[in-house]
Amino acid sequence: MDCDTAKALDRWVEKGAKPTVGRLGGGLGQINVIAGYSCRTRNNQAGAKISEHGKGRAIDISGITLANGKTISVLDGWKKRSDRKLLERLHKTACGPFGTVLGPKSDRYHKDHFHFDTARHRGGAYCK
Template identity: 35%
Template sequence: MLHPSLAFEKGVPSDATAIPMPPPAPPPRPVDLPGVAPAASTGETPRPPERPAELSRSAPAGPDAARPAQTVKEDGKAGPSDEAAKAGETVKPTASGEIPVPPPRPADLSGSPLAVTVAPLDDSACRARLERLGARFEALPAISNGQCGAARPLKLTALADEIALTPPATLVCETAEALARWTTEAQVAATRDLGQPLKSLSIGTSYECRGQNHDPDAKLSEHSFANGVDVMAFGFAGRATISVMPATEGTPEATFLTAVRGRACDFFRTVLGPGSDAAHANHLHLDERQRNAGHRLCQ
């Protein structure tokens, strides 16, 4: 690096000897660019012309200028006028000094809001399959009881081979079809393990609006939607009824009960019975409750 004195001698100014220069002055205003001059007579700067009358809106002066226009509703409360809000204008009183009220609501818009209704699913195909399975049933009116109910319940009275349901079961078609298909398997097991044809099913509960396990604080049972059925016992023509109870291991009764319970898991999404819990110690609970990912509960 050059010494400052040598840099100065060679014509290269150093930081120590640099002299700041003032900024350049702006160019003069062009002569042909006139400004706004005051009026000669009054000496005041002229103002822009007034807004045309057809573009003006009447608005209240003073502190209320920013408030929306108000009308008096039928209930005596003040509210903004829809028409005035759209036009940005105030509602002026009539000659008598009263503020006009809006017209009455049209009759076809009065009353409570329309309820959204969902048409029940068509189960005609299911009913046709149920008939082909040899079941006897009749349609019942829709059930509606608070959160409980069924849109298209059936009264199921008998299944294939004249297997009676005592008493008849009130079920939706999907659950009735599952019961009919399972019973055909129970008939095969009865003939094989007991040598006697199945003649009846003793039904404990089908439709009933209640919580799970009769607990009023629990989630609603599938019985509440005619989607579950409890089988208490199996009846036969030539032998004693077999109740759904723990049977002596190795006996024909135990073999039959084990077989029909296992086959039920192929037709129902929920199967609970003796050994599951105390609430199902004397019957088979069968239902078609939908679960995530098609999960089934078979206990």
């Protein structure tokens, strides 16, 4: 992971994730990362452009684990009303520190995780 992405992740954890989780389950215990640097194309599709993962500028998060050990996954939590609200807030708070924020509503490739990257777009952050 490059320095800008590491700094964006730290900003999101400190100013987005921790305040969003608050005291729920004793607070945020762990961010569950399923992908970081990976030299591959976007969505692993042949002929596609190099993914931001291949440039060290992206991270994929499958969920969080609370201090009490409860895990809230994007895949399962998105279907539960109580967990979905928390996950939607976590997703929203990443928009700003990161230039691209994708989740279950974006496409079939992101149904089980959040994709955060530091790519910049002309119109500002792209969050879906």
